[in-house]
Amino acid sequence: MNVDRNIPRFRILQFLFKIRSGQDVSRPEYCPKLNDCVPMRIQPSRRNPVQSLHKRVLPRIGRLTRFSAVGALGTVLNLFVMALLVHGVFDIDYVVAAVAAAEISILHNFVLQERFVFADMRNGINSRRKRLTQHLLFNNAEALVRLPVLILLVETAHVMALLAQAVTLAVAFVARFIFVSRMIYRPKTV
Structure with missing residues (x-):
């Protein structure tokens, strides 16, 4: 069985597995491929108050x-x-x-x-x-x-x-x- 690892359902299962295994999921990640995840930096700014709210509050x-x-x-x-x-x-x-x-x-x-x-x-x-x-x-x-x-x-x-x-x-x-x-x-x- 060939699984497409870029579909959203697989990403959700991968995220749930990380939670279940106790891995840190507090930072968002950008994953262009399966095991090539890079932590994303959210820069709070005045232009995007939602990000600022999410990051600080x-x-x-x-x-x-x-x-x-x-x-x-x-x-x-x-x-x-x-x-x-x-x-x-x-x-x-x-x-x-x-x-x-x-x-x-x-x-x-x-x-x-x-x-x-x-x-x-x-x-x-x-x-x-x-x-x-x-x-x-x-x-x-x-x-x-x-x-x-x-x-x-x-x-x-x-x-x-x-x-x-x-x-x-x-x-x-x-x-x-x-x-x-x-x-x-x-x-x-x-």
Whole structure:
């Protein structure tokens, strides 16, 4: 059986095989013949805004989605630990419970971000230890900023402690993503 390797159906099967085998398919390729594929460079330009959007924005949306999923899991863990400490058998003050829950969720989020969100950027300028240190420093500083807001919401506005914690976590989400993606996982400059 003679197969014409230049027909679109074969190219699609070849592409699917690359995905299945774990090969990098993030860059478009130009393949004049079967095994003569050359990576194509997409130059973002003002003349072609679609290419610019594809090159700069879409990869970040995927990363932002994964970051959001990890953050959502961390928020659920944070609220679960806080509820367990405040309303469970421990009956701890909500401020102490918020701090303990924040520390647990900060470590949880770092582990999942390393594995699922920024796995392709771990070879940047920062070592794993430095990334963990920066992650802990930023998130603890951010938690110190959130804590007075939490106290203000609970004591003055009479918002339930768990709801106030959820609100402060949601507001801080954008700052966390910008810092983590721009500073902790910054790629090497060549």
